[in-house]
Amino acid sequence: MKRFVDLADFSRDELLALLELARRLERQPEPRVLAGKILGLLFFNPSLRTLASFQAAMARLGGSSFVINPGHGSWALETRRGAVMVGAAAEHVREAIPVLASYCDSLGIRVFAEGRDLGADLAETTFNSMAELTDKPLINLESALNHPCQALADWKTMDDLAVPRGGRFVLSWAWHPRALPLAVPAAALHMAALRGMEVIVLRPEGFALPAAVMERAQRAALGAGGSVRETAAREEALEGADILYVKEWGATACYGDAAGDARLRSPLTGWCVRNDWFARTAPDCRVMHCLPVRRNTAIADEVLDGARSAVQREAANRLSVQTAVLHQLLK
Amino acid sequence: MKRFVDLADFSRDELLALLELARRLERQPEPRVLAGKILGLLFFNPSLRTLASFQAAMARLGGSSFVINPGHGSWALETRRGAVMVGAAAEHVREAIPVLASYCDSLGIRVFAEGRDLGADLAETTFNSMAELTDKPLINLESALNHPCQALADWKTMDDLAVPRGGRFVLSWAWHPRALPLAVPAAALHMAALRGMEVIVLRPEGFALPAAVMERAQRAALGAGGSVRETAAREEALEGADILYVKEWGATACYGDAAGDARLRSPLTGWCVRNDWFARTAPDCRVMHCLPVRRNTAIADEVLDGARSAVQREAANRLSVQTAVLHQLLK
Amino acid sequence: MKRFVDLADFSRDELLALLELARRLERQPEPRVLAGKILGLLFFNPSLRTLASFQAAMARLGGSSFVINPGHGSWALETRRGAVMVGAAAEHVREAIPVLASYCDSLGIRVFAEGRDLGADLAETTFNSMAELTDKPLINLESALNHPCQALADWKTMDDLAVPRGGRFVLSWAWHPRALPLAVPAAALHMAALRGMEVIVLRPEGFALPAAVMERAQRAALGAGGSVRETAAREEALEGADILYVKEWGATACYGDAAGDARLRSPLTGWCVRNDWFARTAPDCRVMHCLPVRRNTAIADEVLDGARSAVQREAANRLSVQTAVLHQLLK
Numbered sequence: 007m008k009r010f011v012d013l014a015d016f017s018r019d020e021l022l023a024l025l026e027l028a029r030r031l032e033r034q035p036e037p038r039v040l041a042g043k044i045l046g047l048l049f050f051n052p053s054l055r056t057l058a059s060f061q062a063a064m065a066r067l068g069g070s071s072f073v074i075n076p077g078h079g080s081w082a083l084e085t086r087r088g089a090v091m092v093g094a095a096a097e098h099v100r101e102a103i104p105v106l107a108s109y110c111d112s113l114g115i116r117v118f119a120e121g122r123d124l125g126a127d128l129a130e131t132t133f134n135s136m137a138e139l140t141d142k143p144l145i146n147l148e149s150a151l152n153h154p155c156q157a158l159a160d161w162k163t164m165d166d167l168a169v170p171r172g173g174r175f176v177l178s179w180a181w182h183p184r185a186l187p188l189a190v191p192a193a194a195l196h197m198a199a200l201r202g203m204e205v206i207v208l209r210p211e212g213f214a215l216p217a218a219v220m221e222r223a224q225r226a227a228l229g230a231g232g233s234v235r236e237t238a239a240r241e242e243a244l245e246g247a248d249i250l251y252v253k254e255w256g257a258t259a260c261y262g263d264a265a266g267d268a269r270l271r272s273p274l275t276g277w278c279v280r281n282d283w284f285a286r287t288a289p290d291c292r293v294m295h296c297l298p299v300r301r302n303t304a305i306a307d308e309v310l311d312g313a314r315s316a317v318q319r320e321a322a323n324r325l326s327v328q329t330a331v332l333h334q335l336l337k
Numbered sequence: 338m339k340r341f342v343d344l345a346d347f348s349r350d351e352l353l354a355l356l357e358l359a360r361r362l363e364r365q366p367e368p369r370v371l372a373g374k375i376l377g378l379l380f381f382n383p384s385l386r387t388l389a390s391f392q393a394a395m396a397r398l399g400g401s402s403f404v405i406n407p408g409h410g411s412w413a414l415e416t417r418r419g420a421v422m423v424g425a426a427a428e429h430v431r432e433a434i435p436v437l438a439s440y441c442d443s444l445g446i447r448v449f450a451e452g453r454d455l456g457a458d459l460a461e462t463t464f465n466s467m468a469e470l471t472d473k474p475l476i477n478l479e480s481a482l483n484h485p486c487q488a489l490a491d492w493k494t495m496d497d498l499a500v501p502r503g504g505r506f507v508l509s510w511a512w513h514p515r516a517l518p519l520a521v522p523a524a525a526l527h528m529a530a531l532r533g534m535e536v537i538v539l540r541p542e543g544f545a546l547p548a549a550v551m552e553r554a555q556r557a558a559l560g561a562g563g564s565v566r567e568t569a570a571r572e573e574a575l576e577g578a579d580i581l582y583v584k585e586w587g588a589t590a591c592y593g594d595a596a597g598d599a600r601l602r603s604p605l606t607g608w609c610v611r612n613d614w615f616a617r618t619a620p621d622c623r624v625m626h627c628l629p630v631r632r633n634t635a636i637a638d639e640v641l642d643g644a645r646s647a648v649q650r651e652a653a654n655r656l657s658v659q660t661a662v663l664h665q666l667l668k
Numbered sequence: 669m670k671r672f673v674d675l676a677d678f679s680r681d682e683l684l685a686l687l688e689l690a691r692r693l694e695r696q697p698e699p700r701v702l703a704g705k706i707l708g709l710l711f712f713n714p715s716l717r718t719l720a721s722f723q724a725a726m727a728r729l730g731g732s733s734f735v736i737n738p739g740h741g742s743w744a745l746e747t748r749r750g751a752v753m754v755g756a757a758a759e760h761v762r763e764a765i766p767v768l769a770s771y772c773d774s775l776g777i778r779v780f781a782e783g784r785d786l787g788a789d790l791a792e793t794t795f796n797s798m799a800e801l802t803d804k805p806l807i808n809l810e811s812a813l814n815h816p817c818q819a820l821a822d823w824k825t826m827d828d829l830a831v832p833r834g835g836r837f838v839l840s841w842a843w844h845p846r847a848l849p850l851a852v853p854a855a856a857l858h859m860a861a862l863r864g865m866e867v868i869v870l871r872p873e874g875f876a877l878p879a880a881v882m883e884r885a886q887r888a889a890l891g892a893g894g895s896v897r898e899t900a901a902r903e904e905a906l907e908g909a910d911i912l913y914v915k916e917w918g919a920t921a922c923y924g925d926a927a928g929d930a931r932l933r934s935p936l937t938g939w940c941v942r943n944d945w946f947a948r949t950a951p952d953c954r955v956m957h958c959l960p961v962r963r964n965t966a967i968a969d970e971v972l973d974g975a976r977s978a979v980q981r982e983a984a985n986r987l988s989v990q991t992a993v994l995h996q997l998l999k
Contacts, residue, residue, distance in 0.1 A: 037373040042699040044727050046720065054411045054428065055436060058377065058403050062440040065375050065401035070727035072720050075410045079737045080716045081960050090964040092845050097960030100972070101979065102716060105959065108984040109724040183423050297436065298412050298428030302421040310431070317432065322439040368704040385742045385759065386767060389708065389734050393771040396706050396732035406741045514754050628767065629743050629759030633752040641762070648763065653770040 007334040011137065011146040013154050013197060014222070018230060021200070025162050028323075028330035036333070040069035043336050046110035047073045047147070048103075050083075050117040055297060056147050056155065059325040060114060063332055066325075074106060085117075085132050099136050107140040112335050116147035119187040122262040127151060127188070128218050143335040151219070153189045155331070156296045157197035159323035163316055164201065164249065166323070167292060171202045172232065173248035174288070178240075179209035180304035181277040185256025185267045190296045192219045194251050195234070199223040202230035208243040209236065210277065212259035212270040240283075247287040251294040252279050254304050279305045284314065292316045338665040342468065342477040344485050344528060345553070349561060352531070356493050359654075359661035367664070371400035374667050377441035378404045378478070379434075381414075381448040386628060387478050387486065390656040391445060394663055397656075405437060416448075416463050430467050438471040443666050447478035450518040453593040458482060458519070459549050474666040482550065484520045486662070487627045488528035490654035494647055495532065495580065497654070498623060502533045503563065504579035505619070509571075510540035511635035512608040516587025516598045521627045523550045525582050526565070530554040533561035539574040540567065541608065543590035543601040571614075578618040582625045583610050585635050610636045615645065623647045669996040673799065673808040675816050675859060676884070680892060683862070687824050690985075690992035698995070702731035705998050708772035709735045709809070710765075712745075712779040717959060718809050718817065721987040722776060725994055728987075736768060747779075747794050761798050769802040774997050778809035781849040784924040789813060789850070790880050805997040813881070815851045817993070818958050819859035821985035825978055826863065826911065828985070829954060833864045834894065835910035836950070840902075841871035842966035843939045847918025847929045852958045854881045856913050857896070861885040864892035870905040871898065872939065874921035874932040902945070909949040913956040914941050916966050941967045946976065954978045 013021060045064045049057065057073065064071045076083040077094075083102050084095035091098065107113050115136055119127040126132075133149035146154055164173075175198040177191060191207075192215065198205045205227065207215055214220075214236060223234045237243050244250065260266030284291055293314045299305055309315060344352060376395045380388065388404065395402045407414040408425075414433050415426035422429065438444050446467055450458040457463075464480035477485050495504075506529040508522060522538075523546065529536045536558065538546055545551075545567060554565045568574050575581065591597030615622055624645045630636055640646060675683060707726045711719065719735065726733045738745040739756075745764050746757035753760065769775050777798055781789040788794075795811035808816050826835075837860040839853060853869075854877065860867045867889065869877055876882075876898060885896045899905050906912065922928030946953055955976045961967055971977060 035373075042697075042728065042730075044724050046724075049410065052410060052412050052427075054405060054433060057411060058405060058437055058440045061401075061403040062375050062377075065403075066373065068373075070401075070723075070732075072723040072727075073410075074716060074720060078410055079711065079714060079735075079740055080719060081714050084963070088964070088969060091962035092965055096714075096962065097716065098963045100963070101959050101961065101983075104980050105717060105983040106720055108980070109720045109987050297432050299432065300422035300427065301415070301429045301431070302419070303423055307419060318435050318439070321432075321436040325440050366704075380741065383741060383743050383758075385736060385764060388742060389736055389768055389771045392732075392734040393706050393708075396734075397704065399704075401732075404741075409741055628763050630763065631753035631758065632746070632760045632762070633750070634754055638750060649766050649770070652763075652767040656771050 009144045010154060010331045010335065011144060012152055013157055013200060018200060021158070024158065024330050024334065025165060027333060028162055028326045031329050031333060032326055036067060038068040039333065040064065040067035040336050043069040044110040045069060045071040045332065046106045046113045047071055048106060048113065048115045049073065049075050053116060055321050055324050056116060059328055062325055063329045066329055067332060085135060087135065100139060103136050103139040107142040110142070112143040112145065112332070113140060114145040114147045117149060119150035119189065121185065121187065121256065124216060124258070124261040128216060145331065148189050150187065151189055151192045153193040155324060155328055156190060157193040158327040159320055160194060160294060161197050161201055162323045162327055163294065163320045166319060167316060169248050173203055174246055175203040175205045175249045175251060176243050176247045177205065177207050177251045177253065178279070179213050179277060180252045180254050180279060181271065181275050182254035182300060182304055185264065186254045188215065188219065188255050191215060191253045191255050194253065195219065195223045196226055199227035199232055199234050200230055202232040204232060205234045206243045207236035208240060209238065210274055211238055212257045213255065214258055216258055241286065244283060245286050247291050249292055249294055250279065250283065250287065252305055253295065278303060279309050281308050281312070294320055297321055340475045341485060341662045341666065342475060343483055344488055344531060349531060352489070355489065355661050355665065356496060358664060359493055359657045362660050362664065363657055367398060369399040370664065371395065371398035371667050374400040375441040376400060376402040376663065377437045377444045378402055379437060379444065379446045380404065380406050384447060386652050386655050387447060390659055394656055394660045397660055398663060416466060418466065431470060434467050434470040438473040441473070443474040443476065443663070444471060445476040445478045448480060450481035450520065452516065452518065452587065455547060455589070455592040459547060476662065479520050481518065482520055482523045484524040486655060486659055487521060488524040489658040490651055491525060491625060492528050492532055493654045493658055494625065494651045497650060498647060500579050504534055505577055506534040506536045506580045506582060507574050507578045508536065508538050508582045508584065509610070510544050510608060511583045511585050511610060512602065512606050513585030513631060513635055516595065517585045519546065519550065519586050522546060522584045522586050525584065526550065526554045527557055530558035530563055530565050531561055533563040535563060536565045537574045538567035539571060540569065541605055542569055543588045544586065545589055547589055572617065575614060576617045578622050580623055580625055581610065581614065581618065583636055584626065609634060610640050612639050612643070625651055628652055671806045672816060672993045672997065673806060674814055675819055675862060680862060683820070686820065686992050686996065687827060689995060690824060690988045693991050693995065694988055698729060700730040701995065702726065702729035702998050705731040706772040707731060707733040707994065708768045708775045709733055710768060710775065710777045711735065711737050715778060717983055717986050718778060721990055724987055725991040728991055729994060747797060749797065762801060765798050765801040769804040772804070774805040774807060774994070775802060776807040776809045779811060781812035781851065783847065783849065783918065786878060786920070786923040790878060807993065810851050812849065813851055813854045815855040817986060817990055818852060819855040820989040821982055822856055822956060823859050823863055824985045824989055825956065825982045828981060829978060831910050835865055836908055837865040837867045837911045837913060838905050838909045839867065839869050839913045839915065840941070841875050841939060842914045842916050842941060843933065843937050844916030844962060844966055847926065848916045850877065850881065850917050853877060853915045853917050856915065857881065857885045858888055861889035861894055861896050862892055864894040866894060867896045868905045869898035870902060871900065872936055873900055874919045875917065876920055878920055903948065906945060907948045909953050911954055911956055912941065912945065912949065914967055915957065940965060941971050943970050943974070956982055959983055
């Protein structure tokens with residue numbers, strides 16, 4: 007493995023082998039296997055799980071890591087090609103990425119969507135402009151439209167919980183004070199499709215996932231024996247659901263238009279997941295969320311503190327699958 | 338040992354054993370004893386000694402650590418139960434604490450007093466709301482009313498300096514531009530009482546330590562053969578003192594009232610410790626302060642740069658005693 | 669070696685031996701030689717290369733490090749002797765430096781020029797006020813007028829590129845939106861002189877390097893068989909150049925006067941290095957810059973992306989030479 011940037015770069019069998027490796031390393035840790043190896047972590051955006059779990063994963067394997075936050079203790083970085091740099095950015099990623107890569111054995115980059123131009127974000131313009139600057143093993147710590155570490159942890163979480171491969175996976179939009187990126191819903195959708203599940207995207211009007219995202223998931227489902235569809239009808243979607251995967255995201259009908267987004271979202275505060283959402287799901291339907299989650303805004307306390315919640319296991323699995331990814335990239 | 342949260346959780350003999358372990362590890366380091374172990378450090382407030390010395394202590398024992406600063410590279414965290422999270426905080430500690438705990442073998446948390454409601458701060462409402470969320474070995478890196486790592490380092494410092502168990506320990510208020518928390522004075526008072534000293538709290542009117550803090554220290558003194566009293570009379574208090582332990586704190590007579598505090602404190606700039614404070618102390622009376630200290634505001638240069646100052650030894654002992662605490666928690 | 673603060677503290681032979689050690693450690697890493705050793709890194713100013721490469725260098729040698737950023741997660745620090753501390757700084761370096769030094773085996777400090785008083789900056793008043801507070805092995809991570817790690821990496825870069833000892837080294841000023849410190853031009857000038865090169869400082873009127881800086885370099889050149897002179901005539905300076913070392917710095921004719929500096933610099937946007945600067949240089953003339961560099965402001969894309977650019981190698985050599993420095997200080 008040279009890069010871990012997108013689950014779509016791997017066959018289903020390769021991903022299953024990676025999950026198996028994660029389980030093996032849980033049972034049989036290899037505390038010195040990456041002795042002397044260094045992971046560089048470049049965060050353009052805040053993080054809790056990714057920041058802590060990657061450092062922990064390297065330590066669990068005997069390696070080390072360093073963290074760079076542009077604009078916070080480190081120089082603000084320019085990403086646009088050809089920029090005449092008279093603004094706040096003191097350095098361009100065309101210098102910074104190869105330099106950081108020269109100090110480590112593997113580089114992780116987190117850079118969220120700019121949220122202005124859907125086409126640019128779908129094309130992963132910003133992440134790719136950095137990815138092309140190094141040949142070192144590269145890890146996507148969340149890009150505009152992807153979050154493969156989260157998706158793999160989610161896959162493992164469903165395996166751990168014995169959720170059937172063909173089970174019903176409902177990816178539901180939830181309310182948030184402002185527009186969030188599409189990375190997690192796009193990655194979760196694709197992962198569930200790849201896993202072979204019956205996937206339903208439940209979202210209000212105006213919040214449909216981009217056609218390119220849906221089509222990619224449909225292709226994945228086709229190969230894995232599953233299906234992907236979308237709806238705004240909550241009751242019908244939740245009928246018999248095995249997993250309710252909750253996520254907040256911005257209005258795609260007016261991408262990059264904060265006022266339009268706010269207009270569409272303001273009447274939707276009822277999209278906060280409460281116990282009554284589970285009236286017609288499978289009895290043991292579990293709730294997933296990548297975190298961070300706003301309590302009583304996206305998901306109510308009664309759900310997060312209840313037995314259905316799998317959010318802690320998802321987060322814990324971040325460490326587990328990333329340990330496997332680092333093992334594959336750096337061993 | 339499962340937690341290091343409050344010296345009161347331990348018997349005097351257990352604390353003496355911990356101090357003995359600290360001395361043993363100074364003489365006979367165990368550089369691989371925590372190989373593979375990870376300490377998570379969660380800082381809601383600034384730090385220099387705690388931040389550096391815990392990372393150093395883990396490294397000295399062969400382990401690793403990671404640092405999370407909510408709101409600075411990591412998500413701002415909500416601490417109130419039942420909050421409807423529409424504000425700045427993207428995540429609740431009810432998620433964040435168990436998640437971070439799942440990435441490490443021991444978790445340290447620093448969260449200062451809110452400084453609004455004395456009852457809530459005395460009850461350690463905020464720290465305890467986090468402490469109850471994990472079963473992992475937990476370390477108090479300074480809470481509303483406690484700082485056990487500092488207190489243990491201070492105890493060791495007095496042992497190092499051969500300050501007699503029954504010596505006179507004067508905890509004196511000092512001037513500061515604004516109200517600071519009660520954690521260090523409360524912890525130092527309790528520690529000196531537990532050590533069996535003759536403890537005098539010297540403070541201006543309006544700055545008496547809370548009754549609950551004084552009573553707790555008096556109970557500790559009773560068991561250890563010492564005593565605790567308070568006064569506003571500086572000359573009398575300093576008479577024959579072996580230790581002058583200096584600390585700034587807020588007016589308890591108007592806790593949470595910044596204007597009232599400022600009114601009480603403004604005439605007190607004379608409470609800056611100078612050489613003439615030692616006219617009637619024991620000849621070799623030493624000055625202690627937990628740091629950070631504002632020079633020529635709380636303590637004058639002539640004192641900090643003089644032979645009486647033990648502040649460097651106190652700070653160095655942070656590393657020493659924390660190494661012992663980590664050894665006990667994680668070995 | 670007790671300190672690595674200024675190349676001038678070492679003989680030419682000692683520096684050559686250090687460069688040889690850097691090359692040896694590239695070929696034959698010593699991944700456990702600093703096991704158990706800790707490097708403390710204190711950054712008063714932003715950093716990318718220094719921050720990442722020192723952590724990486726310690727890890728490559730089996731050691732650990734911690735990072736303190738005053739004012740960002742750690743207390744703001746006062747540096748002035750005798751200050752009455754009623755402002756933003758909660759702690760004085762007279763406490764902080766010895767405390768941090770007590771937690772580590774070697775301390776690195778980065779503190780840029782204040783840029784107000786040239787005499788104070790030339791005297792390294794701020795850095796020296798901290799350096800005198802510890803006997804631990806000390807590393808200058810960039811001070812007011814020096815950057816020895818960068819200078820040593822630059823020396824190695826020219827060795828790697830087989831630039832002849834007696835080659836022509838042109839240190840050229842370049843445009844930047846505001847006045848930057850003199851540390852790198854002063855250090856690069858001195859290094860090239862020490863290496864025995866024919867050194868020319870090319871700068872507009874008003875931007876001459878301070879006489880003390882020029883004289884020091886001239887003395888170094890004298891001992892090494894090289895020369896140092898300055899000019900504002902670009903074509904003549906670049907004639908036959910082997911190295912064009914580009915750097916932005918503030919107007920010395922009005923040091924500390926932002927308005928005066930802006931007036932002098934505003935007509936100079938033509939000092940952006942483009943391909944046509946190399947019309948009369950040696951055919952294989954290389955471009956060096958310490959980074960960060962503003963693209964199309966100080967150096968054009970066409971140069972940075974072209975074959976002449978040695979900036980990546982310079983940055984990579986930071987890790988290499990610092991590994992040697994740490995090996996010498998801490999082995």
